[in-house]
Amino acid sequence: MKKVCFWGTRGSLPVSLTARDVREKIISALTAANGKSFKTPAALNEFVATLPFSTTGTFGGNSSCVEIINGGAEHFICDMGSGARPLGQAKIATYGVPNPQTYHIFISHLHWDHLMGFPYFAPMYIPGNRIVIHGCHARLEEAIRLQMRSPCFPVDYSQAGARIEFDLMTPDKAHYIAGINVTPKLQLHAGDSYGYRFESIERTVVYSTDCEHQLDDLVEREACVKFFAGADLVIFDAMYSLAEAVSVKADWGHSSNVVGVELCQAAGARRLALFHHEPAHDDIQLNRLLAETRRLEQITRGDQPALEVISAYDGLTVTL
Amino acid sequence: MHLPTREQSGVLIVSVSGRIDHIASEEFTKALDPLLANCVPGQPPLLLDFSGVEYISSAGLRVLMIASRRAKGQRGVFAIAALQPLVQEVFAISRFNLIMPCYVSLDAACKVLGA
Numbered sequence: 001m002k003k004v005c006f007w008g009t010r011g012s013l014p015v016s017l018t019a020r021d022v023r024e025k026i027i028s029a030l031t032a033a034n035g036k037s038f039k040t041p042a043a044l045n046e047f048v049a050t051l052p053f054s055t056t057g058t059f060g061g062n063s064s065c066v067e068i069i070n071g072g073a074e075h076f077i078c079d080m081g082s083g084a085r086p087l088g089q090a091k092i093a094t095y096g097v098p099n100p101q102t103y104h105i106f107i108s109h110l111h112w113d114h115l116m117g118f119p120y121f122a123p124m125y126i127p128g129n130r131i132v133i134h135g136c137h138a139r140l141e142e143a144i145r146l147q148m149r150s151p152c153f154p155v156d157y158s159q160a161g162a163r164i165e166f167d168l169m170t171p172d173k174a175h176y177i178a179g180i181n182v183t184p185k186l187q188l189h190a191g192d193s194y195g196y197r198f199e200s201i202e203r204t205v206v207y208s209t210d211c212e213h214q215l216d217d218l219v220e221r222e223a224c225v226k227f228f229a230g231a232d233l234v235i236f237d238a239m240y241s242l243a244e245a246v247s248v249k250a251d252w253g254h255s256s257n258v259v260g261v262e263l264c265q266a267a268g269a270r271r272l273a274l275f276h277h278e279p280a281h282d283d284i285q286l287n288r289l290l291a292e293t294r295r296l297e298q299i300t301r302g303d304q305p306a307l308e309v310i311s312a313y314d315g316l317t318v319t320l
Numbered sequence: 321m322h323l324p325t326r327e328q329s330g331v332l333i334v335s336v337s338g339r340i341d342h343i344a345s346e347e348f349t350k351a352l353d354p355l356l357a358n359c360v361p362g363q364p365p366l367l368l369d370f371s372g373v374e375y376i377s378s379a380g381l382r383v384l385m386i387a388s389r390r391a392k393g394q395r396g397v398f399a400i401a402a403l404q405p406l407v408q409e410v411f412a413i414s415r416f417n418l419i420m421p422c423y424v425s426l427d428a429a430c431k432v433l434g435a
Contacts, residue, residue, distance in 0.1 A: 215342070215345075215378050215379040215382045216345070216346070216379065216382065218342065218343075221342060241414060241415035242378055242381060242414035242415065242416065243381075243385070243414055243415035243416050243418060243419045244415065246378075246381070246382045246385050247385055247389075247419055256378070256414070257413075258378050258381075258410075258413065258414045259378050262342075262377060262378055292412075292413045293413070295409065295413065296409075296410065296413045299406050299409060299410070300375070300410075
């Protein structure tokens with residue numbers, strides 16, 4: 001495993017910047033420029049680089065889809081949220097047609113925001129491609145087929161050109177897939193969700209979204225710490241504040257940045273990626289959340305090595 | 321966990337100290353239980369003196385949320401005061417400062433809560 005690319009990072013529902021959001025970014029940039037003039041594009045670029053990410057960029061709005069880049073013709077993807085659409089387009093642009101590829105897709109759970117991108121995942125329409133959909137839910141195939149059926153969608157599942165296979169995995173058991181050991185773990189979420197631990201010889205990535213952590217369940221805490229142990233990257237559901245997660249949004253099946261830091265510190269993980277962003281949060285709020293989470297990590301670190309905290313955004317590529 | 325108590329200006333002040341992490345939070349729950357049982361109308365407001373708390377984890381914060389909810393359900397008064405700066409930061413980052421009544425000092429709390 002070499003890199004991880006985030007194609008969709010938003011929780012629950014895809015969102016988009018509004019005209020007002022764009023206007024506020026322009027106002028922020030012009031306010032920061034404060035009447036400066038830029039003689040060359042390089043000077044302008046240098047100035048833009050000094051602005052915060054919430055001004056120059058956006059966390060994006062596609063729902064969950066993460067690619068683990070391993071090299072070669074077998075691709076690893078976590079979830080098929082709306083981020084699967086740009087991912088599919090990028091694969092077609094890279095490999096062309098025909099150029100048969102194998103896509104291993106790991107589904108955390110069957111809620112719509114994690115499946116909705118599949119009908120727009122272009123490689124599924126290309127004959128010669130092989131798509132293996134891995135998961136632990138008995139109704140995995142049924143759920144995938146259901147959303148590609150009239151009246152929900154104009155193209156029927158039977159129109160897929162690729163060969164599509166389903167692999168029902170066993171939780172807590174390592175499955176050796178194209179050079180990577182993949183271990184699913186049951187997580188607390190309505191209808192169950194599963195996290196995945198991906199281990200190659202030199203790197204470990206954990207994908208753990210749509211998971212609520214019961215803070216008084218010490219047995220489950222230890223199991224989770226073991227699942228995250230020594231990971232180079234933990235992709236973690238940080239949708240709510242801790243206060244929300246234990247009060248008004250208790251039992252909604254999500255977690256917080258605070259719990260992410262605590263579990264990663266206990267597990268000796270190297271890097272934490274905040275993920276499954278609350279759709280109601282704008283870029284300024286998500287930027288603030290990242291800064292606060294880094295501060296929390298700093299003040300609670302003690303003698304442990306630093307945990308690097310990042311916030312996933314659509315288009316972010318992380319080198320492992 | 322031992323939680324010494326004293327009364328000041330009609331407020332029952334409970335001294336909490338040390339690290340309230342995921343292991344200590346269970347004992348913290350048990351130690352608070354009898355105090356919360358008396359957190360009802362007609363009894364002194366319950367004020368946790370956090371000046372001796374060096375660290376609180378998510379599990380510890382959850383105990384506070386449950387305690388606050390229980391007190392509210394009994395129509396009692398429950399609050400926290402005198403947080404150390406780093407603990408205060410944890411409260412802000414976790415947004416617990418928005419759902420828990422927190423006072424800067426014991427005196428400030430007693431002025432508001434006391435008889």
